[in-house]
Amino acid sequence: MRIAITGGAGFLGLACGLRLSADGHRIMALDRGEHVLPAGIDFRSCDIADDNDVALAFAEFEPDVVIHFAALLTLDSKADIVAATRVNALGTAVVFSAAQTCGARRVVYASSVAALGDADTRAGDATTPRPASVYGATKAFCEHLARACVADTPEMTLIGLRYGSVYGPGRARGWRAIQTLVEQAVSGVPRLFYPDFPQPIDWTWIGDAAEVAARAVTAPLSGHHVFNVVGDKRFMREAANHLKQRYPSLTTIPQSAQTPPSAWDFANDGLEAALGYTPHTKIEGGIDQVIDGLV
Structure with missing residues (x-):
């Protein structure tokens, strides 16, 4: 298949592109600026909020499937709500429209746990978003827009993936709480201060996140679906304790912190039944792999 990936030079987009390229698919990564990507992935500079730019890119590449990962993340969205709306909301509308026009039969897009906000999650994948952040609001918009697009164009399939906190080697943007701890420990700091969140939070290993997206490309689904994608729910102190085991001379110091909203x-909920896969990497194994990538 021919697969276009927006945000394809980024952390999750590149991991997904490499995963799908290994299966023999032709991959076109679209992203801002200029990037030299690994063999097997073509690159095109593109602004996803520019409808002419995206339409031309899709018309030339003729993707069978579009994976939409381009976005401004939590902190950037908080800092500039106009830019966040332009990229995350308008950009998603542009991508959905261009995919429809060029004949792509499926779009897999990244939503987020942030879209759920303070919602009652007992409904599982069917939970109605109640975002508590600008980033979450833009991701909730993506879910509502996808549902409306499928109602208007029932021959298309749109699949949203609500990721938590994805981590792994190469994560340079967004919320990097575990990433930062590991980097500091590897650098040899004697005292490691860490945010001691009162609740466990989700940590999804990058390989698991990419595998879920890759399977969503070929899963026998139709219509609109949104799936929660949950990795290992753990306290930050557990990550700090594992780093202490890896570096016995390290002193770990908790600091009171508020759990992100x-x-x-x-x-x-429905991930295993729909895709035959759920994330399984524990934070200890993920941290060890991040360390291996740094030393």
């Missing part, structure tokens, strides 16, 4: 009690 997302529905961290969300859980995998």
Whole structure:
């Protein structure tokens, strides 16, 4: 298949592109600026909020499937709500429209646990978003827009993936709480201060996140679906304790911190039945892999 990935030079987009390229699919990564990507992934500079730019890119590449990962993340969205709305909301509308026009039969897009906000999550994947952040609001918009698009164009399939906190080697943007701890420990700091959130939060290993997206590309689904994608729910102190085991001379120091405003009690609901896969990497194994990538 021919698969276009917006945000394809980024952390999750590139991991997903490499995963799908290994299966023999032709991959076109679309992203801002200029990037030299690994063999097997073509690149095109593109602004996803520019409808002419995206339409031309899709018309030339003729993707069978579009994976939409381009976005401004939590902190950037908070800092500039206009830019966040332009990229995350308008950009998603542009991508959905261009995919429809070029004949792509499926769009897999990244939503977020932030879209759920303070919602009652007992409904599982069917939970109605109640975002508590600008980023979450833009992701909730994506879910509502996708549902409306499928109602108007029933021959298309749109699949949303509500990720929690995805981590792994190469994560340079967004919320990097575990990433920062590991980098500091590897650098040899004698005292490691960490945010001691009062609740466990979700940590999804990058390989698991990419695998879920890759399977969503080929899963026998139609219509609109949104799936919670949950990895390992753990306290930050557990990550700090594992780093202490890896570096016995390290002193770990908890600092009181407020849990970020997302529905961290969300859980995998229909993922296994729909895709035959759920994330399984524990934070200890993920941290070890991040360390291996740094040393």
